[in-house]
Amino acid sequence: AQTVTQSQPEMSVQEAETVTLSCTYDTSENNYYLFWYKQPPSRQMILVIRQEAYKQQNATENRFSVNFQKAAKSFSLKISDSQLGDTAMYFCAFMKPGAGSYQLTFGKGTKLSVIP
Amino acid sequence: DTGVSQDPRHKITKRGQNVTFRCDPISEHNRLYWYRQTLGQGPEFLTYFQNEAQLEKSRLLSDRFSAERPKGSFSTLEIQRTEQGDSAMYLCASSAGSTQPQHFGDGTRLSIL
Numbered sequence: 001a002q003t004v005t006q007s008q009p010e011m012s013v014q015e016a017e018t019v020t021l022s023c024t025y026d027t028s029e030n031n032y033y034l035f036w037y038k039q040p041p042s043r044q045m046i047l048v049i050r051q052e053a054y055k056q057q058n059a060t061e062n063r064f065s066v067n068f069q070k071a072a073k074s075f076s077l078k079i080s081d082s083q084l085g086d087t088a089m090y091f092c093a094f095m096k097p098g099a100g101s102y103q104l105t106f107g108k109g110t111k112l113s114v115i116p
Numbered sequence: 117d118t119g120v121s122q123d124p125r126h127k128i129t130k131r132g133q134n135v136t137f138r139c140d141p142i143s144e145h146n147r148l149y150w151y152r153q154t155l156g157q158g159p160e161f162l163t164y165f166q167n168e169a170q171l172e173k174s175r176l177l178s179d180r181f182s183a184e185r186p187k188g189s190f191s192t193l194e195i196q197r198t199e200q201g202d203s204a205m206y207l208c209a210s211s212a213g214s215t216q217p218q219h220f221g222d223g224t225r226l227s228i229l
Contacts (some may be wrong), residue, residue, distance in 0.1 A: 004158075014146060018228075033215060044119075044120075044222045044223070045159075046220070047217045047219075072211070093158075094154075095215070097214065100172060101149070101164035101172040102211075102214045104159070104161065104171070105157050108156065108158050109157075
């Protein structure tokens with residue numbers, strides 16, 4: 001079974017600064033997908049960024065980028081130029097493709113607060 | 117594309133009562149998922165539908181839980197004889213394909229008195 005670990009329950013960052021959220025995972029699979037989801041307070045979860053394990057290039061989406069280290073099973077999220085709207089819970093998630101549901105396995109989340 | 121819709125947003129009920137939640141996925145998304153999220157935890161997979169077929173169920177889904185997607189569009193999740201431990205946020209997600217992103221609804225927060 002796959003497990004996802006987010007070792008930082010809470011983090012804070014000053015507005016306009018850069019912050020990195022950590023995620024490690026455990027799997028014996030070689031092909032899989034990794035995701036970062038954002039859940040603002042009392043609002044729905046939205047996809048921030050995704051990474052396919054067979055791609056060596058790190059994914060980027062505007063101010064969001066990942067550092068994917070497959071051998072180390074590490075998948076960190078970097079948020080540049082932090083904005084107040086980035087305040088949210090951030091969840092790292094793993095998906096194993098192949099036969100089956102393609103369900104997401106989530107970590108416990110990191111609560112990020114952006115301070116004005 | 118109006119997004120994934122869940123109803124109700126909040127449900128408060130007494131222990132032992134039955135409750136039913138509804139999820140309307142994004143139209144033409146053939147995959148529909150139910151997850152449960154308890155306080156301080158990430159969402160946990162409950163069950164999955166491809167069109168109208170329920171193809172996978174988690175061991176978290178006890179006999180008191182049943183889910184349907186009768187016409188391959190909306191889905192319902194019913195909990196019978198609710199218990200304190202059922203208090204959680206129930207999230208629905210849909211996707212257009214196996215490796216396509218899952219889009220989540222706002223969730224239904226269930227509180228058991």
